[in-house]
Amino acid sequence: MLTVSVLVAVYKRTTVSVFKAHGSAQASIADCVSETLAAIRTVRSFGGEKRQMSIFGRQVLDYESSGITLGVFKSINESLTRVAVYVSLMALYCLGGSKVKAGELAVGTMVAFIGYTFTLTFAVQGVVNTFGDLRGALAATERINSVLSGAEIDEALAYALEKDLKTRKLPDANLEAFLVNGSDKKTQTRTGGYMSSLKSASTVRSLARSGDICLEDVHFSYPLRPDVEVLKGLDLTLKCGTITALVGSSGAGKSTVVQLLARFYEPTRGRITVAGEDLRSFDKSEWARVVSIVNQEPVLFSVSVGENIAYGLPDDYVSKDDIIKASKAANAHEFIISLPQGYDTLVGERGGLLSGGQRQRVAIARALLKNAPILILDEATSALDTVSERLVQDALNRLMKGRTTLVIAHRLSTVQNAHQIALCSDGKILELGTHLELIEKNGQYASFVGTQRLAFE
Ligand SMILES: Nc1ncnc2c1ncn2[C@@H]1O[C@H](COP(=O)(O)OP(=O)(O)OP(=O)(O)O)[C@@H](O)[C@H]1O
Numbered sequence: 001m002l003t004v005s006v007l008v009a010v011y012k013r014t015t016v017s018v019f020k021a022h023g024s025a026q027a028s029i030a031d032c033v034s035e036t037l038a039a040i041r042t043v044r045s046f047g048g049e050k051r052q053m054s055i056f057g058r059q060v061l062d063y064e065s066s067g068i069t070l071g072v073f074k075s076i077n078e079s080l081t082r083v084a085v086y087v088s089l090m091a092l093y094c095l096g097g098s099k100v101k102a103g104e105l106a107v108g109t110m111v112a113f114i115g116y117t118f119t120l121t122f123a124v125q126g127v128v129n130t131f132g133d134l135r136g137a138l139a140a141t142e143r144i145n146s147v148l149s150g151a152e153i154d155e156a157l158a159y160a161l162e163k164d165l166k167t168r169k170l171p172d173a174n175l176e177a178f179l180v181n182g183s184d185k186k187t188q189t190r191t192g193g194y195m196s197s198l199k200s201a202s203t204v205r206s207l208a209r210s211g212d213i214c215l216e217d218v219h220f221s222y223p224l225r226p227d228v229e230v231l232k233g234l235d236l237t238l239k240c241g242t243i244t245a246l247v248g249s250s251g252a253g254k255s256t257v258v259q260l261l262a263r264f265y266e267p268t269r270g271r272i273t274v275a276g277e278d279l280r281s282f283d284k285s286e287w288a289r290v291v292s293i294v295n296q297e298p299v300l301f302s303v304s305v306g307e308n309i310a311y312g313l314p315d316d317y318v319s320k321d322d323i324i325k326a327s328k329a330a331n332a333h334e335f336i337i338s339l340p341q342g343y344d345t346l347v348g349e350r351g352g353l354l355s356g357g358q359r360q361r362v363a364i365a366r367a368l369l370k371n372a373p374i375l376i377l378d379e380a381t382s383a384l385d386t387v388s389e390r391l392v393q394d395a396l397n398r399l400m401k402g403r404t405t406l407v408i409a410h411r412l413s414t415v416q417n418a419h420q421i422a423l424c425s426d427g428k429i430l431e432l433g434t435h436l437e438l439i440e441k442n443g444q445y446a447s448f449v450g451t452q453r454l455a456f457e
Helices: 002-038 040-045 049-101 107-150 155-167 173-181 185-196 201-210 254-261 284-290 305-310 320-329 333-337 356-370 386-400 412-417 435-441 444-456
Strands: 213-220 231-238 243-247 269-274 291-294 374-378 404-408 420-425 428-433
Touching (some): 002 107, 049 107, 201 284, 231 254, 231 404, 231 428, 243 412, 254 374, 254 404, 291 356, 291 386, 305 320, 320 356, 320 386, 333 356, 356 386, 374 386, 420 435, 420 444, 435 444
Parallel strands (some): 243 404, 243 420, 291 374, 374 404
Antiparallel strands (some): 213 231, 213 269, 420 428
């Protein structure tokens, strides 16, 4: 038994790295598949199928070889354990037999002893096997912890989610008990403190409806590149209910402004306010309810068209009439009813069964249904056919009406129709005014329009 215990200790030390390698080989395969499928259009457009397949093949082979190493370790452990057990039994038979022969031990006692030894042996073997599984689980947990320890807790989001969980009934009582009561004391104290300083949902909505949005001396560096300042003291006011077009060369920081407005990140210095209130005093999930984002490549989920539109209000009951109303305003109703199952037609992985223009109109319908007072629009650069383009533009015009809109503009028509144009360059706003004002100024915007005119049109 002592031998077995020593073997268990040795096994514990030697197998950690083998379990880890096998676990990470498995994770790499999953990463490769999900990443490839998520970016399947890009893979296709670059003819990268073969490359992705060879990466996948290499990872499967790595998984195979780490699996074989793990199998060898497990077999050695099993063999050694068994050898140790049977050697112990043999010693027991020899020693017991000689004692029985010498008349020092009764046969019954020896048989009972052998019986107990077998029971003990199986129990120890069970422990060793369970221990092996435990090693695997510990290696996986270590990996999860290393990911979690690298991520900073977003207090605003943590608070918002926790509050949401407490107010909503979850279908599974165990899940609810785990999620709601699972947060530790430290988190509760921290979010409790945070909670008291947050504005209510109705205040957020009314401020967003009535106030200007101001970016005041905003500095920002991405967490993964803290030494590179992307925004360097950016000032910009988005007047309530008007359209601001943001233009600038690639890498100027336009998308970064959008990410800060959406509060995917917070400014490293400076602040963003709405009606004079710092956005940081709003609960992040409440802020998300007052901002709609329509991207160049809208993300649709692989459910029905109707469900994709209803996703505009994921927590509310949305009637079919509301969905149809939003679709009509987004010029999407006609094409949706011509689909095989109308609003119940599945759109496929990331909306792959719809055309680019159709996907955009579904996304616009979703935003119309959400009816948020602030709109962020990343205008599509990819060319649509003339009819589709007109339908999308028409739907967008309806969507922008009366909302505080920031549009990353790629078309001359959008820029011309905007109430103001902000030219972003090297993380700052360099020029601000209407199209005519900036053309008259004959500065960077004028030359930008001159050189990019074809791209705009
Ligand atoms: N997640 C990120 N982590 C680190 N750096 C980033 C990240 N996203 C963007 N950047 C960097 O920030 C700078 C500004 O990028 P941003 O995407 O805001 O530019 P942009 O004006 O929107 O460009 P484009 O018109 O090409 O989309 C770039 O130098 C870019 O490399």
